[in-house]
Amino acid sequence: MTDQSADFATRLLDWFDQHGRHDLPWQVRDYPDKHPYKVWVSEIMLQQTQVKTVLNYFDRFMQRFPSVESLAQASWDDVAPYWAGLGYYARARNLHKAAQQVVAQGSFPHTLEGWMALSGIGRSTAGALMSLGLQQYGVIMDGNVKRVLSRHQAIAGDSMSSPVVAQLWQLATVLTPVQRNADYTQAIMDLGATLCTSKKPLCLYCPVREDCKAYQQNRVLEFPQKKAAKATPVKHAVVIIIEHEQTGQWLWQQRPSEGLWGGLYCLPIVEQTELAAFQAQFSLTTGCSLPTVKHSFTHFSWFLTPQVFKVNAAQHDALQHYFAASQWLDKQQAMDKGLPKAMLKVLGQC
DNA sequence: AATTCGGGGCT
DNA sequence: AGCCCAGAATT
The missing domain is CATH 3.90.79.10 (Nucleoside Triphosphate Pyrophosphohydrolase)
Known part of the structure; x- marks a missing residue:
């Protein structure tokens, strides 16, 4: 770990302790939680979906399906009403199917590859589950991380393109610490969600602004860069x-x-x-x-x-x-x- | 590596 | 109307 990465993580973690979000309903308070089920459900609901929206669904879903076994045993018609209105319904079908896979396997995955083998779980969600779900080492790459890191390093190029995504994963992997990994994962998302926001970033409160290249160049709103969207039919x-x-x-x-x-x-x-x-x-x-x-x-x-x-x-x-x-x-x-x-x-x- | 897939909320 | 949101799967 380089001095710069330690410094970045330390500043972020110090900020997180004081200003991060610590009361989201899927956050596990009593570590170590042996069951990543809650975090798993939350991660799937949160794919492409804002926290505020998920808050309207999460508790109701968990109350009806409190364990992976209860979800696996349910029929699809039991599950659908608890996801209706949340969108991206393939997520719910994949979650339901994956719950049955987990029950058949007898246990939750305990490796990145194991999580990714479940339907609906890609590299980022698998990283989140290793980190937030299992308290192991995990790296994520969601919209928040993309925005924070592409600004901090003033990364040019379409942030959705393969080379830039690869660069961001590399950077994220270097910056993500082993110590307090789960807190760091939550911290960088909280930074992106509350300070390093897309339209009205609050740079004056940012714990990593002093070495943020976009901030230094007064170009924060130019990142992450993206190619022009084509008109929707x-x-x-x-x-x-x-x-x-x-x-x-x-x-x-x-x-x-x-x-x-x-x-x-x-x-x-x-x-x-x-x-x-x-x-x-x-x-x-x-x-x-x-x-x-x-x-x-x-x-x-x-x-x-x-x-x-x-x-x-x-x-x-x-x-x-x-x-x-x-x-x-x-x-x-x-x-x-x-x-x-x-x-x-x-x-x-x- | 690039394209496709596919809901909803907010400004 | 446009943009953003805790991306994944397919080609």
């Missing part, structure tokens, strides 16, 4: 609200486990160009349209126009067969299944 589709004439229930379908909103219940969605054919196939009389809802994903924007069709008993069997994995539910039943945010927006129009 726009799509239009129709949300099919099929209302049972007698019961008033709607036809919902559980989406296939792969892909968008995988494993969640949604109203059927068809491309606008397919609507006429769909309507003709089932002899549906045109129902009323509801106000269009806009929903943005990372890779495209969706303009969803809900349209209501009332169907009689003769039509409803054919429709249920046409939409795979579908069932008739009233509003509350559907919400209890767990819905993505876009479906809640649609319900808000009704």
Whole structure:
């Protein structure tokens, strides 16, 4: 360990002791905690997701699935409602699957490679689990670390590109101490989340500003560098609200486990160009349209126009067969299944 | 090494 | 509307 790295870690740890976040619900207070389960669940929830958002889900999830065994034993339909609205639903499916893997193995992984062998766990999450979960040596590379280190060393180039990522991993590995490794891991994330923020960094309070190259050059906001984002495509589709004439229930379908909103219940969605054919196939009389809802994903924007069709008993069997994995539910039943945010927006129009 | 995958919140 | 967030998996 070089003098510079010791100095960096020491200053960061001293700052962390006074100003870091010590009361997050997944932080283990009584070391050593033999079970990394809590940290694991938190790390998966926190992938690409802000702490504030996760706080609304974590305790409820842990109360329902307090151990890896309880999660492994549950069915997917039990798990989905506890993740609904959190996004990136593949994380939940991977977590559920990995819990079953852990139970089958008989114990949690105890190496970086062991963690990475579980689905949904890459290098950074595995490092976090070694560090925060097992109190062993671990190195992470999340958005916070990228921002802190690329500023501190004024690293040029797209921070998502392979050479820069490799450089950041190398730097992170050199700077991460063996002593108090878990505290350091938490500290550098806390620094990124509370001081070295993307838009309004509070450099005057930063414990490592004196040797921060971006700060010295008055270029803090220029890092991390990234290539220009390309415009997100726009799509239009129709949300099919099929209302049972007698019961008033709607036809919902559980989406296939792969892909968008995988494993969640949604109203059927068809491309606008397919609507006429769909309507003709089932002899549906045109129902009323509801106000269009806009929903943005990372890779495209969706303009969803809900349209209501009332169907009689003769039509409803054919429709249920046409939409795979579908069932008739009233509003509350559907919400209890767990819905993505876009479906809640649609319900808000009704 | 580069591209794809894929939700939600905040300003 | 654009950007950010405790990235992973695939090609």
